[in-house]
Amino acid sequence: EAGVAQSPRYKIIEKRQSVAFWCNPISGHATLYWYQQILGQGPKLLIQFQNNGVVDDSQLPKDRFSAERLKGVDSTLKIQPEKLEDSAVYLCASSPRQGGGELFFGEGSRLTVL
Amino acid sequence: AQKITQTQPGMFVQEKEAVTLDCTYDTSDQSYGLFWYKQPSSGEMIFLIYQGSYDEQNATEGRYSLNFQKARKSANLVISASQLGDSAMYFCAMREGRNTGFQKLVFGTGTRLLVSP
Numbered sequence: 001e002a003g004v005a006q007s008p009r010y011k012i013i014e015k016r017q018s019v020a021f022w023c024n025p026i027s028g029h030a031t032l033y034w035y036q037q038i039l040g041q042g043p044k045l046l047i048q049f050q051n052n053g054v055v056d057d058s059q060l061p062k063d064r065f066s067a068e069r070l071k072g073v074d075s076t077l078k079i080q081p082e083k084l085e086d087s088a089v090y091l092c093a094s095s096p097r098q099g100g101g102e103l104f105f106g107e108g109s110r111l112t113v114l
Numbered sequence: 115a116q117k118i119t120q121t122q123p124g125m126f127v128q129e130k131e132a133v134t135l136d137c138t139y140d141t142s143d144q145s146y147g148l149f150w151y152k153q154p155s156s157g158e159m160i161f162l163i164y165q166g167s168y169d170e171q172n173a174t175e176g177r178y179s180l181n182f183q184k185a186r187k188s189a190n191l192v193i194s195a196s197q198l199g200d201s202a203m204y205f206c207a208m209r210e211g212r213n214t215g216f217q218k219l220v221f222g223t224g225t226r227l228l229v230s231p
Contacts, residue, residue: 033218033219040223041223041224042118042205042207042221042222042223042224043159043205043221044221045218045219045220048218056218089157091159093159102149102161102164103159103161103219104161105151105158105159105160106158107156107157107158108157108158110157
């Protein structure tokens, strides 16, 4: 079974440029998550999708970040960073159902903001 | 308030010895789940073990066991017979939000484990 795929793995941009990270979850997984992991910290949830609907985006900085999951399969996280602190690894994860079970993570996309 | 607390930034252990990584949590939910993940230097998060709040027995998965003390709100990970490949970051996480209709994992700050020959 193929795992969670993410691309690109690395991106270096300047402030106010934009980047899009792509995630393809494990086939059949209804729930998809984007986490932000700043160096030295644990992952922090940015947004959670159930199929193609958003169930939690309370910690997504909407002035700089947006995400979509059209057709309820793969997802794109778009960032137009204005802060050096947006430099982080962006982890995509999926799970087969909403209410429980482990999350399966991709290898992450590392963003460096100059 | 911190939901998941991992007080050990780093731990050292010799190969073949056992090591305990500490985790305490805070929740008002009666039903919750506790997870441990391993993150090697390559970056992916690898699921290790899960404990449900109603599980009466401590979870075990091969060399990993979870020392669950519900009254003390602790969920320590025990790795027996450490191997060099166990060197990595270890994250404790809690599934919360059952009462709100959607659930998410909240992670601690992690513990870096270094296994020496």
